[in-house]
Amino acid sequence: ASSSEEKDLVIIGGGVAGYVAAIKAGQEGMKVTCIEKRGMLGGTCLNVGCIPSKSLLNNSHLYHQILHDTKNRGIEVGDVKLNLKEMMKAKDTSVTGLTKGIEFLFKKNGVEYIKGTGTFASENEIKVALNEGGETSVKGKNILIATGSEATPFPGLEIDEKRVITSTGALALEKVPESMVVIGGGIIGLEMGSVWSRLGAKVTVVEFLNQIGGPGMDAEIAKSAQKLLKKQGMEFKLGTKVNSGDNSGDKIKLEVDSSKGGKPETLEADVVLVAIGRRPYTAGLGLENIGLEVDDRGRVVIDSEYRTKAAHIRCIGDCTFGPMLAHKAEEEAVAAVEYIKKGYGHVNYGVIPSVMYTHPEVAWVGQNEQELKSQNIPYKVGTFPFSANSRAKTNLDTEGMVKMLADPETDRLLGCHIIGPNAGEMIAEATLALEYGASTEDIARTCHAHPTLAEAFKEAAMATYSKAIHF
Numbered sequence: 178a179s180s181s182e183e184k185d186l187v188i189i190g191g192g193v194a195g196y197v198a199a200i201k202a203g204q205e206g207m208k209v210t211c212i213e214k215r216g217m218l219g220g221t222c223l224n225v226g227c228i229p230s231k232s233l234l235n236n237s238h239l240y241h242q243i244l245h246d247t248k249n250r251g252i253e254v255g256d257v258k259l260n261l262k263e264m265m266k267a268k269d270t271s272v273t274g275l276t277k278g279i280e281f282l283f284k285k286n287g288v289e290y291i292k293g294t295g296t297f298a299s300e301n302e303i304k305v306a307l308n309e310g311g312e313t314s315v316k317g318k319n320i321l322i323a324t325g326s327e328a329t330p331f332p333g334l335e336i337d338e339k340r341v342i343t344s345t346g347a348l349a350l351e352k353v354p355e356s357m358v359v360i361g362g363g364i365i366g367l368e369m370g371s372v373w374s375r376l377g378a379k380v381t382v383v384e385f386l387n388q389i390g391g392p393g394m395d396a397e398i399a400k401s402a403q404k405l406l407k408k409q410g411m412e413f414k415l416g417t418k419v420n421s422g423d424n425s426g427d428k429i430k431l432e433v434d435s436s437k438g439g440k441p442e443t444l445e446a447d448v449v450l451v452a453i454g455r456r457p458y459t460a461g462l463g464l465e466n467i468g469l470e471v472d473d474r475g476r477v478v479i480d481s482e483y484r485t486k487a488a489h490i491r492c493i494g495d496c497t498f499g500p501m502l503a504h505k506a507e508e509e510a511v512a513a514v515e516y517i518k519k520g521y522g523h524v525n526y527g528v529i530p531s532v533m534y535t536h537p538e539v540a541w542v543g544q545n546e547q548e549l550k551s552q553n554i555p556y557k558v559g560t561f562p563f564s565a566n567s568r569a570k571t572n573l574d575t576e577g578m579v580k581m582l583a584d585p586e587t588d589r590l591l592g593c594h595i596i597g598p599n600a601g602e603m604i605a606e607a608t609l610a611l612e613y614g615a616s617t618e619d620i621a622r623t624c625h626a627h628p629t630l631a632e633a634f635k636e637a638a639m640a641t642y643s644k645a646i647h648f
């Protein structure tokens with residue numbers, strides 16, 4: 178079977194990039210089809226990424242807090258037990274609710290949804306191997322590639338998602354392992370490592386670089402995050418590279434080496450989480466059938482308006498350039514549809530926030546200190562610790578600080594780095610300020626409600642050009 182009608186837009190992939198583009202196109206009155214092979218909409222983010230990980234992070238934090246942080250709040254608890262099966266069920270309920278919600282939004286906005294795997298038959302036609310069996314094909318005036326990414330495997334260690342796991346396995350373990358080694362101290366390693374550490378596993382994170390959190394995280398904040406995560410029981414081996422692994426025995430063995438050339442060491446663990454990054458996923462798409470290029474890292478090559486070599490075929494999200502973040506994919510989705518429909522669109526890549534949902538959370542936007550230094554950009558720093566913030570004190574949650582970087586001449590905000598309670602929500606304020614080109618004085622002269630954590634944000638801004646009142 179094939180649909181004879183040519184669509185205005187055919188989207189391959191129903192992840193955040195694809196589904197947002199589909200809804201936006203529907204809202205713009207375009208005839209749109211979205212092809213997704215997973216059987217569920219929402220892609221990595223909703224099914225095996227952002228959403229299930231945050232469910233486990235939230236509930237494991239609650240469990241950990243009830244175990245370790247109630248007495249001084251005047252709450253006495255009895256026998257606290259983990260019911261992992263129920264915790265996983267709560268996660269699944271959140272995922273199902275949200276993915277079904279997108280199906281509803283598709284119907285509401287007139288988006289045709291085909292469950293199957295799309296392959297380029299020609300520059301205007303996508304052949305679809307249907308999940309339920311059989312084939313169909315769709316033609317589109319415009320085509321959007323939004324096929325996302327997959328975990329980068331570790332050479333020589335076969336992923337079975339039980340003992341050698343990626344984030345997907347880490348979201349579905351059936352029991353708490355005694356020991357877990359995490360290869361890679363990026364965001365996935367720290368978030369999922371936190372979950373299993375809170376639930377009782379002995380977690381060791383091995384990171385090649387000399388800081389956790391990846392290069393975007395401000396080095397001072399990364400150090401502080403490492404200290405706080407260590408206090409919660411996680412171990413770190415920085416400047417250390419995992420060279421090889423062996424999962425033939427009862428325990429998995431990893432050969433690690435100091436990246437600066439120290440003594441090699443063998444680590445043993447019941448479970449190894451491979452979290453060394455993600456790579457674009459374009460397998461089976463048939464890019465070669467129409468001569469579309471990928472770069473040396475497998476990213477689909479596009480121009481500033483998301484166009485591939487064939488101008489009516491665009492690409493957005495994890496399978497092309499830029500940070501692999503859901504909100505980045507979402508921004509691109511709206512912009513790509515606007516380029517098609519109106520001829521203009523906009524994403525400010527300098528103002529994309531990052532959040533690590535550990536406790537405390539770490540969040541940042543704009544440039545960090547090491548980036549400004551390496552570019553010889555002058556800056557001044559204002560900080561404010563949560564230990565001096567009245568709300569953090571009443572919440573007995575005072576670890577961390579807000580750090581602002583501003584232009585010394587104009588006070589224009591250059592970057593904001595937060596480690597502390599609710600950092601992920603607070604960073605929205607910095608993102609808005611940065612997008613609007615605000616100065617730190619603009620921020621500090623804006624009235625903030627009392628008592629809120631956001632007052633720490635205001636006072637850090639004040640500290641860049643004057644003195645904070647409460648510290």
Ligand code: FAD
Nearest residue numbers: 190192193194214220221226227295325494495501502503
């Ligand atoms: P994807 O979400 O990967 O979607 C692509 C979809 O295309 C998939 O569903 C796939 O099945 C489908 N597809 C592929 N090929 C075909 C084909 N040929 N035919 C039909 N369908 C196809 N980001 C954040 O911003 N915040 C977070 O908190 C966060 N947490 C994360 C936690 C984890 C554990 C992981 C792994 C990622 C997390 N991310 C987070 C990253 C986020 O999930 C991605 O950036 C986001 O999902 C990218 O969206 P996308 O639509 O480009 O790709």
Ligand code: NAD
Nearest residue numbers: 361362363364365366384385418419452453454455501532
């Ligand atoms: P990452 O690139 O952020 O981190 C991987 C880390 O592994 C790096 O720090 C790297 O130095 C290290 N590494 C690589 N090879 C190694 C080796 N052999 N030995 C030791 N260390 C090694 O990747 P990730 O954490 O896997 O995350 C993948 C993507 O998913 C990222 O783009 C991330 O932004 C996204 N994500 C985002 C969130 C969020 O926004 N909260 C959550 C999860 C994932």
